[in-house]
Amino acid sequence: xxxxxxxxxxxxxxxxxxxxxxxxxxxxxxxxxxxxxxxxxxxxxxxxxxxxxxxxxxxxxxxxxxxxxxxxxxxxxxxxxxxxxxxxxxxxxxxxxxxxxxxxxxxxxxxxxxxxxxxxxxxxxxxxxxxxxxxxxxxxxxxxxxxxxxxxxxxxxxxxxxxxxxxxxxxxxxxxxxxxxxxxxxxxxxxxxxxxxxxxxxxxxxxxxxxxxxxxxxxxxxxxxxxxxxxxxxxxxxxxxxxxxxxxxxxxxxxxxxxxxxxxxxxxxxxxxxxxxxxxxxxxxxxxxxxxxxxxxxxxxxxxxxxxxxxxxxxxxxxxxxxxxxxxxxxxxxxxxxxxxxxxxxxxxxxxxxxxxxxxxxxxxxxxxxxxxxxxxxxxxxxxxxxxxxxxxxxxxxxxxxxxxxxxxxxxxxxxxxxxxxxxxxxxxxxxxxxxxxxxxxxxxxxxxxxxxxxxxxxxxxxxxxxxxxxxxxxxxxx
Amino acid sequence: xxxxxxxxxxxxxxxxxxxxxxxxxxxxxxxxxxxxxxxxxxxxxxxxxxxxxxxxxxxxxxxxxxxxxxxxxxxxxxxxxxxxxxxxxxxxxxxxxxxxxxxxxxxxxxxxxxxxxxxxxxxxxxxxxxxxxxxxxxxxxxxxxxxxxxxxxxxxxxxxxxxxxxxxxxxxxxxxxxxxxxxxxxxxxxxxxxxxxxxxxxxxxxxxxxxxxxxxxxxxxxxxxxxxxxxxxxxxxxxxxxxxxxxxxxxxxxxxxxxxxxxxxxxxxxxxxxxxxxxxxxxxxxxxxxxxxxxxxxxxxxxxxxxxxxxxxxxxxxxxxxxxxxxxxxxxxxxxxxxxxxxxxxxxxxxxxxxxxxxxxxxxxxxxxxxxxxxxxxxxxxxxxxxxxxxxxxxxxxxxxxxxxxxxxxxxxxxxxxxxxxxxxxxxxxxxxxxxxxxxxxxxxxxxxxxxxxxxxxxxxxxxxxxxxxxxxxxxxxx
Numbered sequence: 001x002x003x004x005x006x007x008x009x010x011x012x013x014x015x016x017x018x019x020x021x022x023x024x025x026x027x028x029x030x031x032x033x034x035x036x037x038x039x040x041x042x043x044x045x046x047x048x049x050x051x052x053x054x055x056x057x058x059x060x061x062x063x064x065x066x067x068x069x070x071x072x073x074x075x076x077x078x079x080x081x082x083x084x085x086x087x088x089x090x091x092x093x094x095x096x097x098x099x100x101x102x103x104x105x106x107x108x109x110x111x112x113x114x115x116x117x118x119x120x121x122x123x124x125x126x127x128x129x130x131x132x133x134x135x136x137x138x139x140x141x142x143x144x145x146x147x148x149x150x151x152x153x154x155x156x157x158x159x160x161x162x163x164x165x166x167x168x169x170x171x172x173x174x175x176x177x178x179x180x181x182x183x184x185x186x187x188x189x190x191x192x193x194x195x196x197x198x199x200x201x202x203x204x205x206x207x208x209x210x211x212x213x214x215x216x217x218x219x220x221x222x223x224x225x226x227x228x229x230x231x232x233x234x235x236x237x238x239x240x241x242x243x244x245x246x247x248x249x250x251x252x253x254x255x256x257x258x259x260x261x262x263x264x265x266x267x268x269x270x271x272x273x274x275x276x277x278x279x280x281x282x283x284x285x286x287x288x289x290x291x292x293x294x295x296x297x298x299x300x301x302x303x304x305x306x307x308x309x310x311x312x313x314x315x316x317x318x319x320x321x322x323x324x325x326x327x328x329x330x331x332x333x334x335x336x337x338x339x340x341x342x343x344x345x346x347x348x349x350x351x352x353x354x355x356x357x358x359x360x361x362x363x364x365x366x367x368x369x370x371x372x373x374x375x376x377x378x379x380x381x382x383x384x385x386x387x388x389x390x391x392x393x394x395x396x397x398x399x400x401x402x403x404x405x406x407x408x409x410x411x412x413x414x415x416x417x418x419x420x421x422x423x424x425x426x427x428x429x430x431x432x433x434x435x436x437x438x439x440x441x442x443x444x445x446x447x448x449x450x451x452x453x454x455x456x457x458x459x460x461x462x463x464x465x466x467x468x469x470x471x472x473x474x475x476x477x478x479x
Numbered sequence: 480x481x482x483x484x485x486x487x488x489x490x491x492x493x494x495x496x497x498x499x500x501x502x503x504x505x506x507x508x509x510x511x512x513x514x515x516x517x518x519x520x521x522x523x524x525x526x527x528x529x530x531x532x533x534x535x536x537x538x539x540x541x542x543x544x545x546x547x548x549x550x551x552x553x554x555x556x557x558x559x560x561x562x563x564x565x566x567x568x569x570x571x572x573x574x575x576x577x578x579x580x581x582x583x584x585x586x587x588x589x590x591x592x593x594x595x596x597x598x599x600x601x602x603x604x605x606x607x608x609x610x611x612x613x614x615x616x617x618x619x620x621x622x623x624x625x626x627x628x629x630x631x632x633x634x635x636x637x638x639x640x641x642x643x644x645x646x647x648x649x650x651x652x653x654x655x656x657x658x659x660x661x662x663x664x665x666x667x668x669x670x671x672x673x674x675x676x677x678x679x680x681x682x683x684x685x686x687x688x689x690x691x692x693x694x695x696x697x698x699x700x701x702x703x704x705x706x707x708x709x710x711x712x713x714x715x716x717x718x719x720x721x722x723x724x725x726x727x728x729x730x731x732x733x734x735x736x737x738x739x740x741x742x743x744x745x746x747x748x749x750x751x752x753x754x755x756x757x758x759x760x761x762x763x764x765x766x767x768x769x770x771x772x773x774x775x776x777x778x779x780x781x782x783x784x785x786x787x788x789x790x791x792x793x794x795x796x797x798x799x800x801x802x803x804x805x806x807x808x809x810x811x812x813x814x815x816x817x818x819x820x821x822x823x824x825x826x827x828x829x830x831x832x833x834x835x836x837x838x839x840x841x842x843x844x845x846x847x848x849x850x851x852x853x854x855x856x857x858x859x860x861x862x863x864x865x866x867x868x869x870x871x872x873x874x875x876x877x878x879x880x881x882x883x884x885x886x887x888x889x890x891x892x893x894x895x896x897x898x899x900x901x902x903x904x905x906x907x908x909x910x911x912x913x914x915x916x917x918x919x920x921x922x923x924x925x926x927x928x929x930x931x932x933x934x935x936x937x938x939x940x941x942x943x944x945x946x947x948x949x950x951x952x953x954x955x956x957x958x
Contacts (some may be wrong), residue, residue: 117909165790244793247800253793314723314732321726
């Protein structure tokens with residue numbers, strides 16, 4: 001049997017795709033499935049298939065997939081459910097290597113649809129084609145700049161997002177992208193007729209573009225297999241799961257949505273903990289924590305030092321404590337070292353360290369972060385992102401930035417570069433929080449470019465650090 | 480004694496302000512305190528006071544407040560701490576009616592600073608001037624379009640935000656404004672040398688621009704008085720508190736930040752529940768729930784109906800249940816009624832109601848919401864915002880919107896207007912969630928214009944509904 005990579009690469013890295021049911025009508029799925037890859041820069045060959053049109057979206061249309069002259073790696077099927085079996089047979093005859101069945105009208109409708117779905121699965125298995133769906137919204141694959149799910153290609157990034165809910169998963173992805181995160185893959189898995197969550201997990205474990213695997217899941221089809229596979233993968237890649245259907249009303253809604261069956265939430269929780277799968281409690285949190293998991297070194301323990309100003313430091317300490325992280329007091333030696341890099345009029349450093357409004361440069365702040373990271377009893381640091389004087393001066397509306405502000409900006413850039421170098425030196429995670437909502441931020445680019453997450457709130461910082469601690473503990477268990 | 484309104488109106492609705500310590504140097508507080516009101520459209524008289532400059536920011540400068548010829552309602556004091564007492568005396572001599580002391584270097588620095596602060600307080604009390612601060616970042620007051628705290632005036636709105644942390648409070652306000660929320664007031668309360676949280680509470684209770692009062696607080700100065708006052712105010716306005724310093728590390732950080740003393744978090748929680756103050760667990764949540772509290776009718780109970788698609792409905796049901804809200808099953812009569820307004824091929828309606836991808840119009844969705852709101856056993860509804868076909872067609876990049884999409888947009892607008900009318904008719908809250916991140920959205924404007932909150936996530940919807948239920952329960956207790 002071929003490896004999962006060999007089986008699914010034609011779906012996620014196709015050199016050619018055929019859209020079967022391609023349409024000129026804007027509200028049709030067959031329109032989007034051709035329009036989206038055309039607009040988002042897919043560079044392989046695209047063949048629209050439609051027996052009733054000469055041209056679709058300005059491309060010559062083929063009556064049948066069998067009429068396409070070149071080879072076809074991936075078939076995207078949007079025809080009505082009842083025609084999918086025939087189309088699947090033609091795909092096999094054509095030698096198509098993988099498929100995505102967008103069409104709805106299968107198991108989600110009841111026994112009759114289920115029989116139809118099983119027929120299609122049997123045909124595909126027989127013919128050696130693996131397929132995504134049915135009843136799904138398509139995929140995004142950064143490797144091929146192939147978007148079937150989004151009109152605008154998401155920012156490429158290290159996170160693969162596998163979603164049992166197409167629309168909602170798409171919305172979450174959009175929000176994640178507006179927060180600056182990037183995706184290696186998005187997979188709307190639909191009914192999991194053929195390929196199921198466990199298969200995607202297996203595939204993504206070997207996918208070099210993917211450093212963190214996220215799931216929005218209502219119910220697993222092969223949950224034992226999922227967790228069996230997960231056990232091995234967790235050793236090398238973090239898996240983050242948001243599990244819906246946690247309450248009775250949620251479970252009932254889920255049953256009519258994806259016909260998923262769910263065990264008790266407590267059991268699911270226990271299994272995740274045992275295997276080392278990180279569970280998030282709010283849908284969007286998955287993307288936040290993934291950002292840290294993708295880039296930051298793992299902490300050796302759960303002792304966090306904080307550099308924050310005023311209320312932000314207080315709230316960060318609270319949020320860390322609420323998640324079971326420790327915020328240890330600083331020893332005399334650390335206090336002495338910190339005082340060397342802090343202005344004399346700053347208050348005596350504690351944890352959180354607070355300059356309390358004392359004027360300082362970003363270099364001085366970064367020196368504090370380094371001192372904290374260098375201590376044996378500190379496992380990771382949450383810090384302010386350097387102050388961007390350029391953005392601040394733009395905010396202040398200062399035309400022609402005064403000389404001393406240019407200097408401050410230069411220092412902030414130096415501070416950001418200094419911070420950016422620290423996680424690798426100390427093999428400890430560094431997470432930052434930014435103040436001010438400025439659009440373009442050179443500081444943000446330097447930090448994110450170096451893999452240092454920049455969050456908006458203390459709570460996001462604490463959750464990210466907690467996820468790193470959870471993952472570190474899971475890995476340690478396997479060593 | 481004058482009412483709190485009479486005492487504080489000169490601060491929040493001044494007809495003239497003097498900035499004492501006004502500066503031409505961009506990084507000085509005395510620069511911002513003149514620059515911000517000038518840039519944000521404050522229409523009263525502004526007098527810069529600086530003994531060493533002829534002009535400050537192109538305005539003639541006065542050597543002393545005593546040299547200002549016209550009357551001065553509000554003095555904004557930015558001079559070094561040691562000079563504040565003298566300045567305060569001059570303000571009294573001048574007949575200034577209120578002050579904001581931006582200057583730091585008081586109680587937050589220890590006993591010596593505390594003595595200085597007490598001296599200033601004694602002088603102000605003696606002279607009949609109330610003041611904000613010291614050690615604060617200023618205010619925003621929509622009533623006078625007066626911003627001392629923000630370079631860009633926040634959107635005016637029904638929420639007053641009182642923050643013990645200046646910088647962090649400002650950041651939270653900025654994030655809230657980018658989410659589309661508006662503020663009637665922002666008050667950075669600093670050390671609470673004179674005016675304290677309880678005073679602002681008393682003032683805002685009578686402020687017609689303020690419908691919801693939010694606090695970010697580390698420690699109350701007069702907590703018994705605060706809760707005594709709160710007890711009366713809760714009968715007419717909701718009070719939302721985010722309390723920092725909930726953990727030992729948080730409490731320690733807080734003590735060095737604002738020298739606040741905090742009782743146990745459990746006791747604080749119990750007092751809030753008893754008095755009917757709504758407590759939020761994450762800083763930004765305060766603004767989300769305030770949006771619903773400001774505009775929506777209160778539910779009579781905690782039974783929620785949901786109209787949502789797929790995973791979003793499941794997650795909404797989960798999130799409601801986790802907060803103790805009920806998601807009741809629909810009775811046969813409701814199911815029959817719903818089926819009349821739903822397409823025949825849609826699945827049998829449950830709660831959450833899910834069209835499951837069946838084509839429908841926004842008017843059909845709104846009819847479902849009305850049916851749900853009309854039921855005795857449903858106390859409030861969480862629904863999809865109407866689908867904006869215009870935005871969708873823009874997303875799809877369709878140039879020259881086809882006729883049928885124009886119709887769909889018209890239906891969506893009708894649907895939004897239909898939804899907008901429902902809370903008042905049924906005296907029940909309606910909360911919506913939007914899909915797609917389009918910038919400008921006529922649907923969004925219609926709904927928000929009618930006071931219907933539009934959130935990004937199911938969790939935000941559930942928290943808002945929960946806050947409404949909490950506030951309704953608190954009010955019922957007092958009836």
